[in-house]
Amino acid sequence: MSKMPGRPVLTVPEAEALALELFGAAGTAAPLPSDRDLNFRLTLTDGSRAVFKIFNTIEDEAYLECQSDAMDWAAKAGLPVPKVIGRATAKLKGKNHLVRLVSWLDGTPLGDASPITAQMEFDLGALLGRMDRAMEGFEHPAAPNHFPWDFANVADTVSKHIHAIPEARKPLVEMGLNLYHEHVAPKWDVLPKAIIHNDANDYNVLVGSAQEYPRPITGLLDFGDLVHSARVGNPAVAATYLALHREDPVDALCQVIKGYTSIFELSELELEVFYSLVCIRLSVSVTMSAVQRALEPDNEYLSISEKGAWAALEKLQHQHPRLVHYRLRDAAGYAPVPNSTLVVDWVRSHKDDFHPVILPARPGAPPVVFDFSVSSQEFDSEAINTPGVADKEIWDRTGNAVGIGRWDEPRLAYGGDQYATQSGERRTIHLGVDLFRPAGTPVQAPLSGTVHSFCAHHARFDYGGCLILEHEPEKGLRFWTLYGHLSHDSVKNLVVGKSVEAGDVVAYLGPFEENGGWVPHLHFQIIVDRLDLEATFPGVASPSQRDVWCSLSPSPVDMLGIPQSAVAPRSPHVQDLLERRNRSISSALSVSYDRKLHIVRGWMQYLYDAEGHAYLDAVNNVPHVGHSNPRVVKALHRQMRTLTTNTRYLHETILDFSERLVATLPESLEVCFFVNSGSEANDLALRLARAATGKQDTVVLEGGYHGNSTSLIGISPYKFDGHGGKGRPATTHVVPMPDSYRGPFKGMTAETGAAYARFVESAVAQGTCAAFIAESVPGVGGQIVPPPHYLRAAAEHVRKAGAVFIADEVQVGMGRPGSTFWGFELDDVIPDIVVMGKPIGNGHPLGVVVTTRAIANAFDNGMEYFNTFGGNPASCAVGLAVLNEVRDQHLQQNALEVGTHLLSGLAKLAQRHAIIGDVRGVGLVIG
Structure with a gap:
């Protein structure tokens, strides 16, 4: 039961009957939150929606007409605001209530959006800038200038009701009062005035779907606090409620100002009062919530923003007002510190x-x-x-x-x-x-x-x-x-x-x-x-x-x-770098992220941009033992200053590296070929397979990717089936991804693994295949951990058909699986050829192919294999340092422990959030 004087009381069926009686609007009603009036969402029989509003008896009809005219004015300027469809008066329990039917705006309340991004704050500021520019010239005789929430009166409102605030919290409210009296009251008469919306709080602002990026501002609701007041109050109110969602509330204020001033100027005088307006708005918000809660203890809407408002006040009490002022000036494009x-x-x-x-x-x-x-x-x-x-x-x-x-x-x-x-x-x-x-x-x-x-x-x-x-x-x-x-x-x-x-x-x-x-x-x-x-x-x-x-x-x-020169030069703007890049580098080379990163340093697990922001590098699997790893850097430096040449000369480093590498592999894998990338390694692996079998065809997994050369694009469905691809070559045979979650066979069981392996058996049955190539844990396909015995059974089918199994360990191997050093060991299978890249060089261009003596001998057919840079002493020194670092720093064990902890935590999240369908990975092969 409403205890607010004059607020109507109506059940849902009564509201539906009243809407039909007054406007002929047949539909289903659902209550909407409101502290003063009674609002319903009305879903009409044709599927359209409207807002059915029954106003408090204290509402003045002339003032409601002022609101309606303001909405019409704003709508004609192209602003996303509601329109009045119908107007009426209803007598309820002996009292006359004004009633309106208003158009519905689609969207989610900004207060329910997560996260609220800086772009959304900027966009709301820009929307209010558009509104204030559009409302220039709008006048109305019924526009009030005496209103409890009007910034002209808020100090009196707070002072009148501050008794409702607990003693321990009164200093926070008084902070707003003191700032108001010091900075706003003396300047009030000279601040620019206009008719303003005055209530762009986070539940009067609508945003688009979470699937849209950037998530747009789609609507501004509730003109019920429309007032003739200081124009700066419009962005100040919006900034106040956005501050509730920020660890640093002033960041929100700055983004709103940046957006607003991109459309409509704020004067230096207006910026002098902006922060004080925000603080007093927070003070009046918590004060009125306390008063209204005493009247309506069951009305949850009254407390929606109260908790956040108190938190914002507590954070703002630690901000120096002059520093905030300087930040706001900077956001508006003025010199931050005037003197x-x-x-x-x-x-x-x-x-x-x-x-x-x-x-x-x-x-x-x-x-x-x-x-x-x-x-x-x-x-x-x-x-x-x-x-x-x-x-x-x-x-x-x-x-x-x-x-x-x-x-x-x-x-x-x-x-x-x-x-x-x-x-x-x-x-x-x-x-x-x-x-x-x-x-x-x-x-x-x-x-x-x-x-x-x-x-x-x-x-x-x-x-x-x-x-x-x-x-x-x-x-x-x-x-x-x-x-x-x-x-x-x-x-x-x-x-x-x-x-x-x-x-x-x-x-x-x-x-x-x-x-x-x-x-x-x-x-x-x-x-x-x-x-x-x-x-x-x-x-x-x-x-x-x-x-x-x-x-x-x-x-x-x-x-x-x-x-x-003792003044450090500023780094180039990201947009300038992009323009330079576009002039000299093909657009086929993409740049990650919507907000591009200018990365200038890597150190162990972090990447750093030009201003020193640190980014935990959980994407890049190349710096296997850490960016700029001192051991790897020293090994490269020592060898580069001593000797870098090709493999036509004898040198110990290539031997030390190959012996250490082979020692990590099954006994049958004993011959190494050194190249400069994973792509080169996979290309060479195909040549080895074809030389050994005398066949040409290749079996691959759907969604697979193995490199950027012409031959590898032809065995990478991720490329040939994607944008710009020319489809599957006749010599490539695609089998389903062994996905136990989305695929045709479910569950991580040996039976599931055998069922997926039968697709490979069918693909090689015609006898034309030289190889089956697969990432041991498919990465581009979604970090799919194959079900047990899949690779082992697939390898058996392949060999029976006279082909070989190539394990692509470019992304997976070198201890990352945690429980094993190589990904193929997870299924207790021994490949015929293993391909390595990315992590083995820790950022240095290095790839390796390791195979059996028989396959290597078959490849040695009189056509000499030579790679100018493959196997050079510097690259081998790097590879050896990486292997030693993985061993000496116990990084495989670290991958097991950290990966297990991470997967366990993700699994717990999945139990609480239905949107998470599957958690998969092994060790630090997670994605």
């Missing part, structure tokens, strides 16, 4: 007046600028990732000069927990300049100022000793300089407020043990706005906020008197 340019211009105009901060040991020695960026080729991946590892190299290159670490440089060295952010993005962008000299080196002030604050930080990867000086070189211009990684003694005897002159020694560089665990150096940084922090300030920023923080801490290069 940053004043500081930069002043520093540039006085660049010849500053005193050196760190002096070289040899006067006049030019500084040495280092590249510590993600893409640096000056240091290996271990040194780039691990503070202190590059100590010797830095000092060797610096000598008596000053070493320089660049400003605005994306780095990977920041591994401490303090470099994580709310959103999960790690901070990687260096905001200062590093000056490398040994511990104990004096640090001098570049200009006069006063001691503002100081501290000896003890956490690893922190500043160690840290000093901040305050400078006011002329009236109205104030900024700060930060000095990090000082000795603790340097900051013990400092005095806040003490005057400092240019050239004064203010501190000394700290040793590794005191400076946070870094190679001794000074971190020097200019600060335009301290954000009220004392004795510390972020020295590293997240890539998504790079421009904001570079505005807060602009380049100190001019103040330090060092070369402009």
